Amino acid sequence: MTPPPAAPGVTGEERPTPRFPGTGGQASRTPAAGFAATPAAPGVTGEESPAPRFPEAGRQAPRAPAAGAADVPPAPAEAAPSAHRTPQPAAVAPTAPVDDEQTPQPTTAAVIPAPRPSRPLRIGVIGGGPGGLYAAALLKRLGPERDITVWERNAPDDTFGFGVVLSDETLGGIEHADPVIYRALQDEFVRWDDIDIVHRGRTLTSGGHGFAALGRRRLLEILHGRCASLGVRLRFCTPAPPAAELAAAYDLVIAADGVHSLTRDAHADTFAPRITTHRCRYIWLAADFAFDAFRFEIAETAHGVMQLHGYPYAPDASTVIIEMREEVWRAAGFDTADEQESTDLCAKIFAEALGGRALRSNSSSWVAFRTVVNDRWSHGNTVLLGDAAHTAHFSIGSGTKLAVEDALALAACVEEQPDLPAALAAYETERRPVVESTQRAAAASLRWFEELAGYVEQPPRQFAFNLLTRSRRVTHDNLRLRDAAFTDAVERDFGCPPGTPPMFTPFTLRGLTLRNRVVVSPMDMYSAVNGVPGDFHLVHLGARALGGAGLVMTEMVCVSAEGRITPGCTGLYTPEQAAAWRRVTDFVHDHSPGTAIGVQLGHSGRKGSTKLMWDGIDQPLDEGNWRIAAASPIPYRPGVNQVPHALDRVGLSDIREQFAAATGRAAHCGFDLLELHCAHGYLLSGFLSPLTNGRTDAYGGSLDNRLRFPLEVFDAMRGVWPDDRPMTVRISATDWAQGGTTAEDAVEIARAFAAHGADAIDVSTGQVVPDEQPEYGRSYQTPYADRIRNALGVPVIAVGAISSWDDVNSLLLAGRADLCALARPHLYDPHWTLHAAADQDYAGAAALWPDPYRAGSRKPPAGRTDAPKPRLTLS
Ligand SMILES: Cc1cc2nc3c(=O)[nH]c(=O)nc-3n(C[C@H](O)[C@H](O)[C@H](O)COP(=O)(O)OP(=O)(O)OC[C@H]3O[C@@H](n4cnc5c(N)ncnc54)[C@H](O)[C@@H]3O)c2cc1C
Numbered sequence: 001m002t003p004p005p006a007a008p009g010v011t012g013e014e015r016p017t018p019r020f021p022g023t024g025g026q027a028s029r030t031p032a033a034g035f036a037a038t039p040a041a042p043g044v045t046g047e048e049s050p051a052p053r054f055p056e057a058g059r060q061a062p063r064a065p066a067a068g069a070a071d072v073p074p075a076p077a078e079a080a081p082s083a084h085r086t087p088q089p090a091a092v093a094p095t096a097p098v099d100d101e102q103t104p105q106p107t108t109a110a111v112i113p114a115p116r117p118s119r120p121l122r123i124g125v126i127g128g129g130p131g132g133l134y135a136a137a138l139l140k141r142l143g144p145e146r147d148i149t150v151w152e153r154n155a156p157d158d159t160f161g162f163g164v165v166l167s168d169e170t171l172g173g174i175e176h177a178d179p180v181i182y183r184a185l186q187d188e189f190v191r192w193d194d195i196d197i198v199h200r201g202r203t204l205t206s207g208g209h210g211f212a213a214l215g216r217r218r219l220l221e222i223l224h225g226r227c228a229s230l231g232v233r234l235r236f237c238t239p240a241p242p243a244a245e246l247a248a249a250y251d252l253v254i255a256a257d258g259v260h261s262l263t264r265d266a267h268a269d270t271f272a273p274r275i276t277t278h279r280c281r282y283i284w285l286a287a288d289f290a291f292d293a294f295r296f297e298i299a300e301t302a303h304g305v306m307q308l309h310g311y312p313y314a315p316d317a318s319t320v321i322i323e324m325r326e327e328v329w330r331a332a333g334f335d336t337a338d339e340q341e342s343t344d345l346c347a348k349i350f351a352e353a354l355g356g357r358a359l360r361s362n363s364s365s366w367v368a369f370r371t372v373v374n375d376r377w378s379h380g381n382t383v384l385l386g387d388a389a390h391t392a393h394f395s396i397g398s399g400t401k402l403a404v405e406d407a408l409a410l411a412a413c414v415e416e417q418p419d420l421p422a423a424l425a426a427y428e429t430e431r432r433p434v435v436e437s438t439q440r441a442a443a444a445s446l447r448w449f450e451e452l453a454g455y456v457e458q459p460p461r462q463f464a465f466n467l468l469t470r471s472r473r474v475t476h477d478n479l480r481l482r483d484a485a486f487t488d489a490v491e492r493d494f495g496c497p498p499g500t501p502p503m504f505t506p507f508t509l510r511g512l513t514l515r516n517r518v519v520v521s522p523m524d525m526y527s528a529v530n531g532v533p534g535d536f537h538l539v540h541l542g543a544r545a546l547g548g549a550g551l552v553m554t555e556m557v558c559v560s561a562e563g564r565i566t567p568g569c570t571g572l573y574t575p576e577q578a579a580a581w582r583r584v585t586d587f588v589h590d591h592s593p594g595t596a597i598g599v600q601l602g603h604s605g606r607k608g609s610t611k612l613m614w615d616g617i618d619q620p621l622d623e624g625n626w627r628i629a630a631a632s633p634i635p636y637r638p639g640v641n642q643v644p645h646a647l648d649r650v651g652l653s654d655i656r657e658q659f660a661a662a663t664g665r666a667a668h669c670g671f672d673l674l675e676l677h678c679a680h681g682y683l684l685s686g687f688l689s690p691l692t693n694g695r696t697d698a699y700g701g702s703l704d705n706r707l708r709f710p711l712e713v714f715d716a717m718r719g720v721w722p723d724d725r726p727m728t729v730r731i732s733a734t735d736w737a738q739g740g741t742t743a744e745d746a747v748e749i750a751r752a753f754a755a756h757g758a759d760a761i762d763v764s765t766g767q768v769v770p771d772e773q774p775e776y777g778r779s780y781q782t783p784y785a786d787r788i789r790n791a792l793g794v795p796v797i798a799v800g801a802i803s804s805w806d807d808v809n810s811l812l813l814a815g816r817a818d819l820c821a822l823a824r825p826h827l828y829d830p831h832w833t834l835h836a837a838a839d840q841d842y843a844g845a846a847a848l849w850p851d852p853y854r855a856g857s858r859k860p861p862a863g864r865t866d867a868p869k870p871r872l873t874l875s
Pocket residue numbers: 126127128129130131132151152153154160161162163164165216238239240256257258259261262284319385386387388397398399400403
């Protein structure tokens with residue numbers, strides 16, 4: 001069985017820290033007086049410092065900007081470089097923190113970039129959005145000798161859209177890079193703390209989030225003003241010349257021309273853009289009052305579920321975004337409504353949120369969100385920036401933030417690197433991981449809203465918690481830091497006894513009660529001889545059982561010698577094998593009371609007769625290959641793997657009997673739970689997937705037909721397996737390949753097994769075909785588990801890149817999983833569960849240290865750093 005590659009961000013911080021020029025990679029910033037720390041835009045967390053609260057007031061009304069704050073004048077329609085402009089101190093690096101532009105702080109020679117002739121002097125910027133303008137301002141500030149022109153096809157006051165949210169992290173970067181812009185922005189922000197979730201007539205509030213927003217138009221005015229005062233040439237109402245023309249005339253061309261970038265299209269061969277249009281429709285609108293919190297409101301209408309996202313951006317104005325699935329949008333008549341009709345209808349549907357007030361549009365139209373990804377961000381001297389390079393769904397509020405951060409990084413790289421090619425390469429290297437991480441969070445959030453209708457039946461607090469943690473950046477632990485009262489209430493509703501984290505609440509499947517929610521996921525050890533588990537298996541599984549998990553699963557145990565993947569796989573087809581497995585279950589039950597042990601039974605199908613994992617995964621044996629069988633004669637890798645023979649009726653019936661016989665042995669061995677392996681391209685998975693099942697008999701074709709043999713096997717096993725012991729089924733919920741099993745199919749597959757008596761579905765993905773395109777990331781398979789659970793009400797085991805106990809608690813509490821299986825983390829740490837308990841100060845019955853280990857149940861002290869410190873200062 002192929003272990004999936006390490007997912008990006010699995011083991012640690014999902015969000016690399018953006019770099020700011022001259023700060024050596026870290027922005028350390030003391031919030032200015034009166035400046036609320038803003039740890040996160042909705043769903044965009046990572047900053048753990050909770051925002052200041054407003055205890056007495058209960059809730060902070062959005063604060064008005066300081067009167068007359070901005071001393072940055074709006075720019076004229078075309079602002080030519082001013083003859084009178086105060087020359088900017090070229091020698092002053094934009095290091096932190098420069099308090100006053102007029103009185104630059106002393107800098108050391110080390111941070112003053114030496115002028116280099118290779119640096120771009122003539123710069124053309126296509127697009128006067130936040131990204132293009134900010135890049136122009138910074139590059140001009142860093143090199144006043146530069147000649148910089150920005151082309152913007154719209155008029156300066158033509159801007160569409162309403163409020164933009166910027167995080168504390170981004171503001172910290174702006175503060176260091178250009179204090180003038182920072183000060184102007186700071187004076188404009190409205191700030192607030194709470195998120196309201198309104199669902200089925202109940203409003204639940206979660207505090208401590210900290211937001212700062214301002215109007216997009218005001219942001220652009222500030223940037224126009226700053227560009228003009230620095231001497232950037234702004235050409236409004238002027239489409240940029242073609243990119244190729246600019247590239248010939250300028251040293252550097254910055255394509256900040258937005259989501260529909262023509263520059264990107266002109267060099268599509270190099271940039272290789274991939275654009276995905278999603279299935280919801282949304283519209284940006286505004287209301288002429290300020291919400292006193294970020295508001296998510298769900299409307300269950302006769303046409304389907306719709307949602308409102310609202311947040312203030314001025315003392316008298318809020319952004320309002322309405323979104324819904326396309327079929328709901330059509331059913332509600334929005335597809336034929338004009339701008340005013342749409343605006344009025346939205347106001348009517350969300351009348352309660354708006355207090356009966358009207359909504360306002362500004363060239364607003366319904367759009368389907370487009371995710372933009374480019375393989376490369378530069379072509380010669382032309383570079384993509386902001387929405388032209390990448391987009392992230394608005395629900396995590398990151399579009400403007402990413403564009404501004406891109407501009408910062410680009411300006412810094414141009415300064416730091418010896419030449420332009422190096423600068424553009426460094427810019428992409430620096431920004432890509434940040435952008436990809438944000439795009440992963442945005443994709444999770446986007447999908448969550450696409451599937452919103454599946455969650456509306458959740459209990460109100462669980463629904464709210466689920467919504468808040470949807471992007472996976474906000475977790476149980478950091479939500480607790482922001483608002484412990486809210487998290488406590490969610491835990492109470494979930495049934496956590498006081499002081500018990502969600503992962504240490506028991507869970508019952510049929511007659512088996514697991515003491516906690518952690519499962520050691522099946523892992524093939526390829527260490528058996530003739531299918532007999534040996535000392536290695538006893539020690540391996542015994543150690544994991546002592547490590548505290550609620551359920552320890554064996555590897556895939558094969559039902560016949562031909563059904564093995566490799567010669568090192570275990571089996572349950574001989575009495576000797578059964579006796580050896582009995583030794584393992586006895587050890588677990590005797591020495592780790594409270595831990596259950598389950599067996600996974602399977603048959604390798606077309607992926608059989610291959611080498612041990614470390615000798616060449618999925619590679620045929622050098623010698624001694626056996627004949628392999630499958631649904632259809634389709635080899636795993638043509639020309640590499642054997643062509644399997646398609647099973648006939650007799651073959652099918654033999655294999656069904658082998659599964660039943662192995663089940664009988666498993667019952668006698670004392671296993672507590674039985675899992676049928678229908679995932680990862682092995683025999684039964686090969687029947688389920690349309691890519692591997694080309695049969696024309698009753699076992700191929702429709703999904704019902706493809707399910708027939710796996711269900712026959714399941715029924716035969718269920719008939720032998722003791723009634724009070726649970727059975728689970730592992731499936732690949734998507735093949736990650738065109739024409740393969742989809743998430744929708746997976747729901748139907750799960751429904752069928754549940755109807756036949758499966759007690760839970762263990763939801764994995766992929767490994768069915770070699771040319772799959774998985775979207776790895778933290779907890780990347782859990783949306784598939786989540787979907788099955790919430791569509792069918794069937795318990796699910798989530799698995800895949802779940803590496804922290806915080807993620808386990810979050811998934812459980814949000815109702816996305818009932819149990820969490822972890823594989824590789826248990827190879828790293830057999831005591832994963834006990835250590836998770838220690839980390840959370842939990843010492844209850846759900847994670848008891850074995851008596852002989854109790855002396856080591858506290859984290860060993862870290863040595864000298866823990867020692868008491870002498871007093872060294874007198875103040
Ligand atoms: C209609 C709309 C409304 C939005 N409203 C909001 C909002 O209320 N809040 C929020 O946070 N985000 C909003 N966004 C998203 C947000 O604007 C972007 O994520 C963010 O502005 C990205 O900045 P950017 O500079 O990369 O691109 P943009 O802000 O899109 O700027 C690109 C600019 O390039 C100009 N341009 C394009 N091609 C040419 C050309 N050939 N010649 C000259 N000029 C050109 C465009 O007119 C545009 O001004 C909105 C987006 C759209 C499309």
